[in-house]
Amino acid sequence: KAGVTQTPRYLIKTRGQQVTLSCSPISGHRSVSWYQQTPGQGLQFLFEYFSETQRNKGNFPGRFSGRQFSNSRSEMNVSTLELGDSALYLCASSRGPGQGIFGANVLTFGAGSRLTVL
Amino acid sequence: GNSVTQMEGPVTLSEEAFLTINCTYTATGYPSLFWYVQYPGEGLQLLLKATKADDKGSNKGFEATYRKETTSFHLEKGSVQVSDSAVYFCALSDGRGGSQGNLIFGKGTKLSVKP
Numbered sequence: 001k002a003g004v005t006q007t008p009r010y011l012i013k014t015r016g017q018q019v020t021l022s023c024s025p026i027s028g029h030r031s032v033s034w035y036q037q038t039p040g041q042g043l044q045f046l047f048e049y050f051s052e053t054q055r056n057k058g059n060f061p062g063r064f065s066g067r068q069f070s071n072s073r074s075e076m077n078v079s080t081l082e083l084g085d086s087a088l089y090l091c092a093s094s095r096g097p098g099q100g101i102f103g104a105n106v107l108t109f110g111a112g113s114r115l116t117v118l
Numbered sequence: 119g120n121s122v123t124q125m126e127g128p129v130t131l132s133e134e135a136f137l138t139i140n141c142t143y144t145a146t147g148y149p150s151l152f153w154y155v156q157y158p159g160e161g162l163q164l165l166l167k168a169t170k171a172d173d174k175g176s177n178k179g180f181e182a183t184y185r186k187e188t189t190s191f192h193l194e195k196g197s198v199q200v201s202d203s204a205v206y207f208c209a210l211s212d213g214r215g216g217s218q219g220n221l222i223f224g225k226g227t228k229l230s231v232k233p
Contacts, residue, residue, distance in 0.1 A: 004161070033219030042226060043162075043207065048219035056220045090161055094219060107219060109154075109161035 002027065004110035006091050012116045018079040021113045025072050025093030031055075032074040033107060034066060037088040046089075049074055050096050081117045088112040120145040124208045124224035131231050137195040139227045141182075141208035144189065149210040151175075151184050151191040152221065156205045165193075165206070198231045205229070 005024040013019050025032050034046040045058040049068035066076040072093075078085055092107035125140040143149065150169045154162040166175030171186035180195045191208060208224040 031219050033221075035221075043221075043223040045220050045222070050219075058220070092162075092219065106164055106167070107162075107221065109163070111159070111161045 004091055004093050004108055006089075006110035006113050008113060009111065010114045010116075012118060013081050014118050015081055015083060017081050018077060019081060019115060020075055020077045021089055021091075021115075023074045023076075023091030023093075023110060025074070025091075026108055029093035029095055029108070030072050031094045031096035032068055032072065033092045033094075034074070034076050035090045035092065036060075037090055037112070038086075043090070046076065078115075083117050086115060086117045088114050120149070120210060120212055120222050122208050122210055122222055122224040124206075124227055126225070126227070127205075128228040128230055131198055131229070133200055133231055133233055134197045135231075137193070137198045137202075137229070139193040139206055139208075139229070141191045141193065141224060142189050143191065143208075143210050145210055145212055147212055148186075149212045151182070152209040152211070153180070153182055153191070153193050154207045154209060154223075156207065156226070158204075162207065198229070200231045200233055203229055203231045 007022045031050045033048040037043045047066050048056040052068045063079045068074045090112045092109045094107050121144045123142050152167045153165040155165045156162050166177045168175040168184035174183045182191050182193045205226045205228045207226045209221040211221050
């Protein structure tokens with residue numbers, strides 16, 4: 001079956017612009033999480049969505065936002081880009097709560113969207 | 119707060135050498151523990167997991183045992199191959215608030231295996 005699809009794979013923006021990244025989860029997965037990966041900070045949790053509702057949010061400024069649609073696809077938006085926002089943004093999907101003890105927290109990651117802010 | 123500490127890399131080994139990547143954690147309650155692997159240009163792939171103390175996760179020759187008494191989840195492989203070259207991440211989830219998508223990752227350990 002198709003994996004987690006993230007678009008675009010690469011993009012370049014300038015400071016002050018905004019960007020929207022898209023994530024299509026595995027069919028049947030209803031939970032989507034977003035992570036930021038940088039060389040300095042490593043992998044940091046941004047937010048998690050399930051059934052179009054944000055369930056959890058990491059410690060990022062309000063410039064970072066997201067949403068989930070009824071088909072479980074998700075988007076994240078970063079407004080007023082800063083140089084420090086340059087990173088690989090990873091999306092991960094899972095079946096969601098109640099997926100069973102053996103399936104606990106099994107996230108499937110996409111290949112990521114690499115954002116460069118100039 | 120919860121955290122994961124894993125050994126700094128890079129780690130360079132010869133093919134067929136024994137691999138250990140140390141991982142320790144700090145968490146309240148009973149977290150689930152994971153090892154993920156990231157190959158160049160790709161996203162993370164789940165390598166193995168353990169959901170309770172003394173569980174041993176294993177996959178593709180890799181093993182890790184959930185040791186609550188030492189709060190550790192060290193990754194081991196008896197004989198590495200060139201194809202194992204990648205970055206390895208230790209992670210935990212405490213499932214706070216019913217959330218299952220919030221993993222706390224270590225900084226990652228880059229492994230290079232030479233022929």
